[in-house]
Amino acid sequence: MRKVFQAELQSIGEELVEMTQLVGIAMEQAWASFTNVDTELAQEVIAADARIDFKQNQLDERAIDVLALQGPVASDLRMIVGSLRMSASLERMGDLARHIAQLTRLRYPEPVVPEVIMSTFSEMARLDIAIAKDLGELLETRDPEVARRIIESNRQIDDLHASVFRVVASPDWTGSAPTTADTTLTSRYLERFGDHGVSVARKVTYLVTGEWEPGLAGETPVV
Amino acid sequence: MRKVFQAELQSIGEELVEMTQLVGIAMEQAWASFTNVDTELAQEVIAADARIDFKQNQLDERAIDVLALQGPVASDLRMIVGSLRMSASLERMGDLARHIAQLTRLRYPEPVVPEVIMSTFSEMARLDIAIAKDLGELLETRDPEVARRIIESNRQIDDLHASVFRVVASPDWTGSAPTTADTTLTSRYLERFGDHGVSVARKVTYLVTGEWEPGLAGETPVV
Numbered sequence: 352m353r354k355v356f357q358a359e360l361q362s363i364g365e366e367l368v369e370m371t372q373l374v375g376i377a378m379e380q381a382w383a384s385f386t387n388v389d390t391e392l393a394q395e396v397i398a399a400d401a402r403i404d405f406k407q408n409q410l411d412e413r414a415i416d417v418l419a420l421q422g423p424v425a426s427d428l429r430m431i432v433g434s435l436r437m438s439a440s441l442e443r444m445g446d447l448a449r450h451i452a453q454l455t456r457l458r459y460p461e462p463v464v465p466e467v468i469m470s471t472f473s474e475m476a477r478l479d480i481a482i483a484k485d486l487g488e489l490l491e492t493r494d495p496e497v498a499r500r501i502i503e504s505n506r507q508i509d510d511l512h513a514s515v516f517r518v519v520a521s522p523d524w525t526g527s528a529p530t531t532a533d534t535t536l537t538s539r540y541l542e543r544f545g546d547h548g549v550s551v552a553r554k555v556t557y558l559v560t561g562e563w564e565p566g567l568a569g570e571t572p573v574v
Numbered sequence: 575m576r577k578v579f580q581a582e583l584q585s586i587g588e589e590l591v592e593m594t595q596l597v598g599i600a601m602e603q604a605w606a607s608f609t610n611v612d613t614e615l616a617q618e619v620i621a622a623d624a625r626i627d628f629k630q631n632q633l634d635e636r637a638i639d640v641l642a643l644q645g646p647v648a649s650d651l652r653m654i655v656g657s658l659r660m661s662a663s664l665e666r667m668g669d670l671a672r673h674i675a676q677l678t679r680l681r682y683p684e685p686v687v688p689e690v691i692m693s694t695f696s697e698m699a700r701l702d703i704a705i706a707k708d709l710g711e712l713l714e715t716r717d718p719e720v721a722r723r724i725i726e727s728n729r730q731i732d733d734l735h736a737s738v739f740r741v742v743a744s745p746d747w748t749g750s751a752p753t754t755a756d757t758t759l760t761s762r763y764l765e766r767f768g769d770h771g772v773s774v775a776r777k778v779t780y781l782v783t784g785e786w787e788p789g790l791a792g793e794t795p796v797v
Contacts, residue, residue: 429638529743535755
């Protein structure tokens with residue numbers, strides 16, 4: 352029984368890692384489509400998001416089967432419930448990458464945002480992609496150092512997100528009102544992606560150590 | 575055993591209803607603070623959000639206890655897992671109300687958005703508050719008619735959200751770039767609140783009927 356359970360748990364862990372890879376690719380391609388005004392690539396990201404949703408459903412069904420058939424208790428039970436939470440965060444990260452691809456398609460053939468803000472957004476996207484990669488590593492190694500790196504990346508994203516509003520408020524900003532709206536949404540999507548990444552990192556850390564990492568306080572529910 | 579389980583399940587249901595009431599009050603007060611530029615009321619909403627977070631943790635701990643002690647299977651198990659998902663959506667609705675209160679406080683003593691957009695936002699907020707109320711009723715009655723009403727309210731919110739971008743793009747829009755950014759975020763928060771409401775409604779309907787309501791397709795994961 353215990354062996355079967357461990358195998359199931361490992362398999363769920365592997366599927367979570369696979370989800371981090373899919374959302375990492377989604378953000379990478381969404382950002383490439385956004386930067387290069389590539390509507391075909393944007394379309395691929397939008398289509399691929401269904402695969403992430405499917406993956407989540409599969410993983411959740413598996414977790415529910417384990418709950419039903421193995422009746423885990425204590426830390427094993429928390430691990431399964433935690434995996435349901437993590438899959439929900441990862442699914443949402445896929446949605447946010449899709450939203451960026453959708454903006455690309457919506458404004459085609461124009462770029463979504465002005466050149467002046469692109470270096471800020473590219474840095475946010477780079478950090479988001481790094482977070483997705485680090486999440487895969489964290490799930491595999493459970494190394495608290497990786498969790499701290501994710502939190503630090505997200506802190507940088509938050510700072511960049513705040514700086515976007517300073518750029519928009521500066522006299523140099525010449526974007527039209529619709530462009531300002533698109534800029535705001537893009538920033539919000541890039542910022543939320545990082546938040547969900549931290550949410551997953553907190554969960555892994557909590558499940559491993561039983562304690563919340565200092566500096567991990569945030570909007571995420573505790574269980 | 576069965577009796578204990580039914581009592582636990584009912585108690586979790588009551589806590590979910592209480593959460594719908596708390597997030598309904600949060601949005602009601604957040605919207606009043608936004609409309610009246612009332613920074614004290616905004617502060618109350620921000621403080622009260624911690625109570626919603628606490629409620630979620632309590633509910634989730636209870637659900638995990640039920641999973642551990644009762645080892646439910648089949649539809650009972652899905653009900654418990656569903657309640658974990660619902661509490662997460664409700665907690666997020668509380669966050670979104672808090673974000674609106676935070677914008678009020680940030681821009682005080684100025685109103686956050688121009689008068690010209692206020693009737694649209696007030697209607698979105700009214701629908702959001704109605705959704706929170708309907709969710710309480712849906713959890714108590716499981717009446718599919720109430721679920722359909724929630725979906726219809728959210729459809730109206732989506733239309734209003736789209737109309738905000740038309741207003742911002744019109745030549746009559748005189749808001750500054752920071753005001754346009756605030757308007758975009760406000761619209762997004764009001765819109766997401768409704769999405770999470772639909773997510774809860776879908777879950778209740780699925781748990782009761784075993785089928786997804788037609789027209790309930792959306793971003794929400796299936797389990």
